Amino acid sequence: MGSDVEIEVSAADRARLEAIVAAPSSLQKHVWRARIILLSADGVGTMAIARRAGVAKPTVWRWRERFRAEGIAGLVREKSRPPGIAPLPAEIVDQVVSLTGEPPPGEATHWTVRAMAKTVGVSRASVQRIWRAHGLQPHRWKTFKLSKDPAFATKLRDIVGLYVDPPAHAVVLSVDEKSQIQALDRTQPGLPIKPGRLGTMTHDYKRHGTTTLFAALNVLEGTLIGRCMARHRHQEFIRFLNAIERAVPAGKVIHVILDNYATHKHPKVRTWLVRHPRFVFHFTPTSGSWLNAVETFFATLTRRRLKRGVFRSIVELQAAINRFIEAHNHDPKPFVWTADPERILHSVRRGNQTLETIH
Numbered sequence: 455m456g457s458d459v460e461i462e463v464s465a466a467d468r469a470r471l472e473a474i475v476a477a478p479s480s481l482q483k484h485v486w487r488a489r490i491i492l493l494s495a496d497g498v499g500t501m502a503i504a505r506r507a508g509v510a511k512p513t514v515w516r517w518r519e520r521f522r523a524e525g526i527a528g529l530v531r532e533k534s535r536p537p538g539i540a541p542l543p544a545e546i547v548d549q550v551v552s553l554t555g556e557p558p559p560g561e562a563t564h565w566t567v568r569a570m571a572k573t574v575g576v577s578r579a580s581v582q583r584i585w586r587a588h589g590l591q592p593h594r595w596k597t598f599k600l601s602k603d604p605a606f607a608t609k610l611r612d613i614v615g616l617y618v619d620p621p622a623h624a625v626v627l628s629v630d631e632k633s634q635i636q637a638l639d640r641t642q643p644g645l646p647i648k649p650g651r652l653g654t655m656t657h658d659y660k661r662h663g664t665t666t667l668f669a670a671l672n673v674l675e676g677t678l679i680g681r682c683m684a685r686h687r688h689q690e691f692i693r694f695l696n697a698i699e700r701a702v703p704a705g706k707v708i709h710v711i712l713d714n715y716a717t718h719k720h721p722k723v724r725t726w727l728v729r730h731p732r733f734v735f736h737f738t739p740t741s742g743s744w745l746n747a748v749e750t751f752f753a754t755l756t757r758r759r760l761k762r763g764v765f766r767s768i769v770e771l772q773a774a775i776n777r778f779i780e781a782h783n784h785d786p787k788p789f790v791w792t793a794d795p796e797r798i799l800h801s802v803r804r805g806n807q808t809l810e811t812i813h
Contacts, residue, residue: 601741681697
């Protein structure tokens with residue numbers, strides 16, 4: 455249909471077409487189809503209609519013919535089309551899903567799209583669709599660690615109890631050290647972020663030494679006591695305990711939650727505890743340092759200040775950490791524990807059963 459044709463539109467059809475054009479809820483494809491018919495009825499030429507509607511001439515011809523054959527119903531109805539890609543047989547889908555759960559051939563550790571497509575004899579897009587439909591992501595993995603501590607349940611309930619219902623006239627502190635914090639300087643200056651471009655930073659760096667951050671998070675207030683030290687032996691830990699002793703008002707019992715690092719259990723540390731009876735240590739289960747609330751602060755410190763930081767000396771690194779702690783203490787937020795300990799115990803039991811079944 456390569457020439458202009460005369461389109462006759464009744465008054466009722468014109469009113470309905472104009473309503474489609476005027477309605478804000480109309481689909482845009484319906485709007486420009488209705489405009490094509492209205493302009494054709496007004497005697498506007500094909501080229502002019504194509505320019506106004508922003509379409510090609512064959513499109514104008516097609517929708518004129520559709521209107522002549524089916525009326526307005528043909529403008530708002532999409533013609534059914536056969537699928538462009540025939541669905542894969544169920545046997546192929548089952549084969550891909552089954553193979554994904556098995557080790558790939560050769561020395562590879564996991565399946566890739568290309569390897570699976572080559573093995574099964576389908577396209578890479580088909581493999582991607584099957585994996586997406588079944589929630590399979592062989593390129594990703596998660597780490598885990600189940601505690602083997604025989605007193606896991608007792609220690610879990612003890613620590614969660616301190617978080618949820620702390621004793622009266624007491625301070626609950628989550629204590630740990632973040633060791634081997636490197637003062638890294640970049641070999642070249644980076645470029646700042648700008649519209650359309652990411653900030654840049656060289657992949658290589660210069661090392662200027664390391665420091666260790668000892669930190670104690672007050673669970674109720676959210677404030678932090680922090681000290682940067684050169685090493686993380688029992689001597690430095692005792693110095694940090696003395697700093698806590700000076701910072702916490704007299705008359706308050708100090709409940710300290712900490713992990714099973716050997717420094718925390720050193721004989722000289724135990725002797726120090728005898729001389730300071732208001733300190734009560736609560737050790738997390740082995741492989742259960744995630745119970746220590748101060749780990750959340752360490753993660754924030756790494757993400758917000760250390761990972762992209764540029765430090766030309768240990769002193770500069772320590773000063774940046776101290777400023778970060780000071781800013782944190784200006785707007786502290788109490789630590790709120792939300793996980794149900796019974797659900798944690800159930801998950802640990804289920805994990806141990808699964809491991810026993812596999813091995």
